[in-house]
Amino acid sequence: MAIMHIRTRFAPSPTGFIHLGNLRSALYPWAFARHNKGDFILRIEDTDLERSSQEAVDVIIEGMAWLGMDIDEGPIYQMQRIDRYRAVIKEMVEAGLAYPCYMSEDELNKLRDQQMANKEKPRYNGLWRPEPGKDLPPIPGGVLPVIRFKNPIGGSVIWNDAVKGQIEISNDELDDLVIARPDGTPTYNFCVVVDDLDMKITHVIRGDDHVNNTPRQINIMKALGGSPPVYAHLPTVLNDLGEKMSKRNGAMSVRDYQKAGYLPDAILNYLARLGWSHGDAEVFTKEQFVDWFELDSLGRSPAQHNPEKLLWLNHQYIQNADAAKLAEACKPFAHQLGIDTENGPNFIQVVGLLKDRANTLIEIAEGAKLFYASAPNLTKDQIKENISEAIVPALKDLIEALKNADGTKESYSAAFKQVLAQHQIKMPALAMPVRYALFATTQTPAIDAVLVVLGKEEAINRLSKVVV
Structure with missing residues (x-):
């Protein structure tokens, strides 16, 4: 018996809004086709002329491309098949x-x-x-x-x-x-049958709102001499309030997540888990997902959108990302904030420093502003309020110790330890005023890592202004 050549499809209506629940209906047939070395077809069901638009088609194609869901055929437009x-x-x-x-x-x-x-x-x-x-x-x-x-x-x-x-x-x-x-x-149900027959679709993986259409489609298909494909109807995706996910109920579009600084691999990982599982695996690559994907692993109960879980996943992907690739992804967000990433500290170093604490690319860009802003012009009152006279001798000794550092994180850490021991003080007593002198804030990543990015000369110049 010949092995069946798998052919799946995603057949959205281009009516202007594609949310995570819609994309899950594309992800599973895509993964099933890829797992079985088959074909994945994009079919645009645009017979609703009043509501369909090319802009909506573009949103669908861009969203799929952003997530890395490549297509083998299409987009095929129903209106061109009238x-x-x-x-x-x-x-x-x-x-x-x-x-x-x-x-x-x-x-x-x-x-x-x-x-x-x-x-x-x-x-x-x-x-x-x-x-x-x-x-x-x-x-x-x-x-x-x-x-x-x-x-x-x-x-x-x-x-x-x-x-x-x-x-x-x-x-x-x-x-x-x-x-x-x-x-x-x-009409819709008729076009679907002709398309599935002509395109030799073997598996129809779609939302369970289509269950009632299926018997009609099967009868038409048999009347035309065709054999019905395998159907897999996915349970509804609910929003965080337990309602069906939709624009009306506050669902975000794919573009919204992109603009909010989410990574496509994190979104894909999250979507995969909205109704499918592989043991206890929570974080996995796209390649692992494709390798593991089987229809018998699909859940039968409605999946519920959990924004906190998605944010957590995004953090995991940011934290484990290559700094250079992450920097490229962050640049558009940094540029929106007026950051000139080509001048000043090495942007890859800045991103590498910030990524462990960030949940989104926007948070990284916000954190990067510190390193590209001009040195703070602190008033005497600000210095007096945030940097006590008692710590000034330690700051002066730190400046001298930094002059001998070789620019590595280890050498800066050694300089701090030397001064802490010399003055018999704890790290916060020295690190907080140093942070304030450098950035006019006490909220920064680890100070030795900050000095690597800021640079020894710039750090010494800024510290020197508060110990005059």
Whole structure:
């Protein structure tokens, strides 16, 4: 038996907003395709002309590229395939698989109102469905029909969902679906089936809001002679309040996370854990995720967005990042704050110094401002308030000790230890006034590491101004 060539797809509607829950629906089919050396297709379902926009498409493509989710085919736009859909609909009508229905919207609404009044499920009653020996109503003049699919009568649609297990839906629950509107525009469920067949999709991994569409799509697919793909319906992603994640409920877009200083690898790691797990692994590389990913590891319960967990993960990635690569990622944020990273201290050194404490790239850029600002112009009152006269002799001895240091962290640490021992004082008593003299603040990273970045000459110049 030949080994199946895996083909998955991500098929978003380009309506302007893509949040983490949407991206998870792209991540899992991407990972499954990569794990199985298959193909991942991006399909843009843009038949909703009023809401779709190229800007929204760009946001989707940029977000996926930022996260490193490469595509093998696409983007493929449904609107560019309209002729293909119309040709299939024509073939279905000719083959008796679909039929024109002239029931007006007003008639349909009245029918549904009556059914609801009778406590029946609202559904099309098959008035225009052709059957042997059935007389159809006379075709009304000037009315453009919709085209309906002849859904099977009796029996059930059964599929083994890779996440939810076996699902069975009675065909009696399904009416004859509209597959083309009066103007000939094909409808969503029909286009999806034609696309999945034409693109030879083997696995459909998507949100469980599509479960109700699946039996209809399976019936249409079988009518067209196709075999249904494997379906895996992912549980909903909830926000931190337990509500379905959406723009209305405060979800952030991918661009928002990018602008907030999150690393793409941290976002991808976080998304992977929103409904999938590999033992107790919390922090892992993209390569490990792809290597480990299997559909049977997907969870069945809704995943809940945890902003604190995401921030913690971002910190882990920043802390363990290569300083040079991290510096490149930080530069745009530093430039926004007016920092000239090409002049002054070595920016890679600055980032290396700050990254262990930072949760976001913005925090690193904020911390970097200290090292690129001019020397503080302290007033006599500021010096008197923050640097006691009693510590001045120790500061003078520290200046002399620093002159003999070789510019390494170890030599600066040795200089401090020498002065502390000489004056019989504790580190905070000396380090706090030094910090204030250098930056007009007492909040900095370790002082010996700070001196490496600031430079010996600049540090001595700044210290000398407060001991005159």
